[in-house]
Amino acid sequence: MLTRLERDRRLYLAIRQETYSELFQEPIGKILLENQRLCLLVFDSKREVILQWIP
Numbered sequence: 001m002l003t004r005l006e007r008d009r010r011l012y013l014a015i016r017q018e019t020y021s022e023l024f025q026e027p028i029g030k031i032l033l034e035n036q037r038l039c040l041l042v043f044d045s046k047r048e049v050i051l052q053w054i055p
Contacts (some may be wrong), residue, residue, distance in 0.1 A: 014041040017051055
């Protein structure tokens with residue numbers, strides 16, 4: 001809905017590093033990243049720090 005109201009806004013999905021490692025190392029996850037259809041913010045939940053911004 002936000003992308004319809006504000007087309008210039010880029011939305012990110014925040015995920016834990018463990019989830020990123022498990023899901024996006026699989027072939028389907030790599031395809032999602034290659035197609036740049038999904039913007040991710042990868043964080044370390046224990047240290048509470050952002051590790052990666054993936055536009």
